[in-house]
Amino acid sequence: METLSLLWGTVVLRPYVFVFLAVYLTIAILNMGVLRSLMFTVLAYTIAFICEYSSTRNGFPFGFYTYIDTTRDQELWISNVPFMDSLSFSFLIYVSYTLSLFLWAPLIKKGWDIRLGDIASIKHSFKVIASASILCMLMDVVIDPVAFLGDRWFLGKIYFYREPGEYFHIPLTNFAGWIFVAAATLTCFAALNTWLDRKIPAEASQIAGQALLGPGLYFGVLAFNLGVTFYIGEFLLGVLGTFISIGIFIPVWIKIRKSDA
Secondary structure, three states: OHHHHHHHHHHHHOHHHHHHHHHHHHHHHHHHHHHHHHHHHHHHHHHHHHHHHHHHHHOOOOOOEEEOHHHOOOOOEEOOEEHHHHHHHHHHHHHHHHHHHHHHOOEEEEOOEEEEOOOOOOOOOHHHHHHHHHHHHHHHHHHHHHHHOHHHOOOOOOEEEOOOEOEOEEOHHHHHHHHHHHHHHHHHHHHHHHHHHHHOOOOOOOOOOHHHHHHHHHHHHHHHHHHHHHHOOOHHHHHHHHHHHHHHHHHHHHHHHHOOO
């Protein structure tokens, strides 16, 4: 009963995380079925948790930081890491992966009904995984500085770094860590999914505009965090985050326009 109470507290304290999670699961299930979606979620959570557990003890791969346990009696923690934090990696990595696929894959386009063409040869390729890892890191460049200032909005103060960071209190090692976790997750998933493809065919559904769903959530997460950034008055941080977001959006827009030709 206590675990259920803490799970409920996790949802109540971080409702926006679970909105993003629910949307991610819906998109992932449409794209690759229930089994692979659950496999990806568990894999991403496990790798993220191991890396966070490691960083809070030896600094690898994100740098030394500590979670503040003021909410330990209100939400679920696994050891010294809040459950919701490691869980967030699953949808952040996945939407970065879908955006990378969108940029590299051929598109089938009828107006705004945009779907991916044949991705069999590239879905687990180095270029897709590398691009997705960088896109995930760029998302965190927007997210982590405002999360660090959680005491100024409804997230609350949840962590601190042992040493002041170079980018709005965030050390550059943190961003390298995000590349590492995303790449490790997608590489492990590629191996598991390749094996699974030989056993159980994928169960993808087809709906109008399907290729836009994952990238749409990617930019939705960015928009949410930029909104919070400007809300708490961090204008310079918000402007830099906006430029980063626009820089990511431009190749997406170019890809859509080129597919009209």
